[in-house]
Amino acid sequence: MNSAHDMGGMHGMGPVQPETDEPVFHDEWEGRVLACFFAMNAWQKWNIDRGRWFRERMPGPQYLNSSYYEIWLDALTRLTADGGLATEEELASGHAAPDAERRIPTFTAEKVAPALRRGGSARRDGEPAEARFATGDTVRARNIHPSSHTRLPRYVRGRKGVIDRIHGVFVFPDTNASLAGEDPQVIYSVRFTAAELWGEDAPNPTDKILVDLWDSYLEPA
């Protein structure tokens, strides 16, 4: 979706503001939001791509005015309702309905560190998926504008680049986010010149921008 999250190349966002000795969390609630999000993943009502999609679906003006963890909090609230794990009324009131099912959490404390150290790769190298392109091929990123989740950023759509690396077969986020299946595809790092992306306004035309793109985002050029 062409929403506020797709920021590559935008002007007017101000200076980068690094912080000296930045804490991991700036307030206790930030860590709790992150923790709730990961703990709730265990119910498998959504996946990483759906989580990203729900964060992107925050209305643009609000997205730009929210801190990172405010966006996560908002998305978790909507995912919890969407996944049927709590009702809108419960989420609005902060209390379980009197007749609500009470579950027993299966993602318990002793499972946390092993699960986070294990992770869950989106790589699906065993799956049949054709690499249509070879390293060095010139390709064009398709000029598509899906209104649902995609990882094809606007700033490369319609632009020509060169296949720099082939990374293997991975879950395709566009279908996975809408729970329509993993549709595994080859991912390539596609190398664009600054001149191709930004034209005569590229400050250094020969600098390179490399973007990881799934096979179906690309067409021969």
Add this chain to the structure above:
Amino acid sequence: MHSDHDDDHHHAMPSDPALRTRALESLLVEKGLVDPAALDAIVDFYQNEVGPRNGARVVARAWSDPAYRDWLMRDASAAIADLGYTGRQGEDMVALENTPDVHNMVVCTLCSCYPIPVLGLPPVWYKSAPYRSRAVIEPRAVLSEFGLNLPEDVEVRVWDSTAELRYLVIPMRPEGTEDWDEARLSDLVTRDSMIGTGLPLSPGEAS
């Protein structure tokens, strides 16, 4: 918050995120959806188990051991796992080596993708609009705000982590460290030097 035009948003939650978080967490606990002790363990993990000292060890090893460096460039996931750094948001790693001719820097224009097992959670600036918008269109201007002014003949390569590959920049080993051991070298490796928005400390800058 209220929004009239988006049916995703008809909650009457308080606007203060701390209060909203408390309300959500207490609901999730009441419904048996989360274990409060697991939440504590997740927070503890991110505060104490991951962080840029992990990545610094990887870089120092690569600087010290040519065979390890070759392995890291060929199969970063395996080489990094060999030092014990694995897991969420580091499952599929790629190492990018800076050279006298090429400087790599990493961004995620679409969200906040970051190699968490080796660098920890991303800093706020990495997740924020200024860096995400500007890194791909004016990388050298961004780098100069970090105090890094590269010669024109050094090519900048900006890696936008749009997929599930996670990138670790291997900066160039500082001069004057030829007889340094790995532990000492790792003290020179800053977080920003592994994102590509900085350089390692020089021997004189190390305390």
